[in-house]
Amino acid sequence: MSFSLELTEEQEALRSKAHAFARDVIRPAAPEYDRAQELPWPVIEAAAQEGLYEWQLYAGLSADPTGLSLAVVMEELFWGCAGIGLSIVMPALALAAIRQAATDEQLVRWAPECFGTPGDLRLAALAVTEPSGGSDVRSIQTRARKDGGDWVIDGQKVFIGNGGIADVHVVVATVDPEAGHRGQGVFIVPKGTRGLTMLRKLDKLGCRASHTGEIVFEDCRVPAAHLLGGEERLTARIAKGREAERGSPPPLAVSEEGGTAAAVQRRSSAALGAFERTRPMVAAQAIGIARAALEFARDYAVSREAFGQPIIENQGVAFPLADLAADIDAARLLTWRAAWMAAQRKPFEHAEGSMSKLKASEVAVRACEQAVQTLGGWGYIKDFPVEKWYRDAKLYTIFEGTSEIQRLVIGRALRAEANTEPLDQRMERPR
Ligand SMILES: Cc1cc2nc3c(=O)[nH]c(=O)nc-3n(C[C@H](O)[C@H](O)[C@H](O)COP(=O)(O)OP(=O)(O)OC[C@H]3O[C@@H](n4cnc5c(N)ncnc54)[C@H](O)[C@@H]3O)c2cc1C
Structure with missing residues (x-):
């Protein structure tokens, strides 16, 4: 599909809807939640009622071949208030990570858990950054090891949107440090899992209507099925990663994609x-x-x-x-x-x-x-x-x-x- 700047009627309608919600609901609530630094539950509930807080919307928008639908909705919601906007779309960030890593069955299982339904709202978090550093995603210190039929996670994450209060934590952990970024797995850690603790809620300069937490995993055990993509795929990636690490030039120690051939390969990370x-x-x-x-x-x-x-x-x-x-x-x-x-x-x-x-x-x-x-x-x-x-x-x-x-x-x-x-x-x- 060729690139076009012209929005479809459907996209224009979506933009108007998101704009009206930002103008009428988000903006009036923004000063209070900025001051209180609390999660804006009533606004999230209203977004859910409007169909702006549901996994089907974000899954659908992500599948839009023009890519513009999601960009348009984001711009309008954040025009209202970035803190409240983050609280509304945080599960969509986690969902994007799930879509990237999960099997179809896992996607069907976890996508609804990220948002819940009106009256039974859920929260999701994507936990990558660690106290030792966020830019160098290759060096993730949080470890996951297989123990019988479970995965056991140990480590600490910081600056995590919805961290510690989310119903679903999507956690990136290193399984095999010898395999570079390919040695990392993505795990689902549901709320209430023993060994998952919120150390603290962080006090922020801005975007205060979103929750940002520091969390720790201590002997945190999840079933094998919570490894997104499954063990077979991870094992194959690890083998590839080990081989690449043995013969590879020094790694790019950054969390982003460049234009090199190496970068194109790194996209499987x-x-x-x-x-x-x-x-x-x-x-x-x-x-x-x-x-x-x-x-x-x-x-x-x-x-x-x-x-x-x-x-x-x-x-x-x-x-x-x-x-x-x-x-x-x-x-x-x-x-x-x-x-x-x-x-x-x-x-x-x-x-x-x-x-x-x-x-x-x-x-x-x-x-x-x-x-x-x-x-x-x-x-x-x-x-x-x-x-x-x-x-x-x-x-x-x-x-x-x-x-x-x-x-x-x-x-x-x-x-x-x-x-x-x-x-x-x-x-x-x-x-
Ligand atoms: C409010 C908030 C919400 C966040 N939400 C999430 C979330 O939901 N999930 C999540 O996983 N993370 C989240 N983050 C983490 C965020 O992505 C990291 O803070 C960010 O990637 C930077 O990592 P760092 O803070 O560890 O800085 P560092 O990586 O320690 O970097 C410190 C400084 O050094 C610079 N630097 C580092 N390496 C280089 C280099 N090679 N060349 C030049 N400069 C360099 C950086 O640009 C920066 O200025 C959030 C952060 C904040 C503040």
Whole structure:
């Protein structure tokens, strides 16, 4: 299917529905949950009633061959509030990891558990990051070992959305450290499993309406069937990984996909595959925040007067907003391209996924900072939402691969594409 910027009628309807929900339900609730740093259960319940919190929706959107449906829904929900947005879509991130790793039977078994139903809501978490580091996904210290008919997990995870309170924890653990990333397995650890404990809920700068926890696994035992993809597939991957590790050049110690042949092979990695699928989704969330900030700053600049005229009449106010308008659209184009490529299963040969995440997250931070500046003193006060959006936006340059890691990936793609023919042989020399 060729890439098109034109949304279908169905996609437009979905966008309108998500926008109305963000405007009427999410935005009014946002200040309270930001202050309280509590999970917005009534909003999640309302989302479930509206069909915006159900596995069928996200499974369907992920199967959309244009890739744009999910991007559009993300942008609208996060235009409302990124913290509440995260609480609504966190199970979709876990579901993406399950889809990546699971057999069809496992997908059918666990997808409904990630969301539940109205009146019986469930939560899901994707647990990859550890206290020793999140960027270097290859070095996951959490271990899983087979013991009889069970898997036993030991280790610690930090910064986990819904971590410790989720009904379903999708956990990446190392089974065979000698096999590199292929030695990692993805496990389902349901709530209440003995040995799974929440150490603490983390107190955050922004996105405070989402729960972020630190969790520990101690002798945490799950049945063999909770290894996603099954043991046979993992054993084959481990054998391949061991062989690759023996003869391979030094590993790329990053959690992202580059444009090299090695990167294409790495796509079978448990954690990395999930990140690849979710990156444009996360970029679309950042664009939602950026758009909210720009719209608010624009409207303020038109209505606020100084020196006898609206402040937008000053180029010093209008030009930064003009730059943002162009940059947000550019970031959206990158994001839609990456979303389309992911949906079409086209490899990110030129680090297109990283480009979308990098640009969208950085424009979100800039848009919010500019919105604060445009509002002057009011930008700094909680009467207006821009200071909250500023705090929320910063997360986007950190999670799902920091900006540095995205640049690393893009840089590596550039290096891989470089023409190594000596430059002096390619130059037209003046005679
Ligand atoms: C609110 C929040 C929610 C999160 N949700 C989840 C979640 O649900 N599940 C999950 O698994 N994780 C989650 N994360 C974790 C997040 O993905 C990690 O924080 C992120 O990947 C960075 O890892 P780190 O914090 O360990 O930083 P580190 O990897 O220790 O990096 C520290 C700094 O060094 C830089 N750096 C590291 N290596 C390089 C390099 N090679 N070149 C240049 N710079 C480098 C980084 O860019 C960063 O600036 C969340 C984090 C936060 C803050």
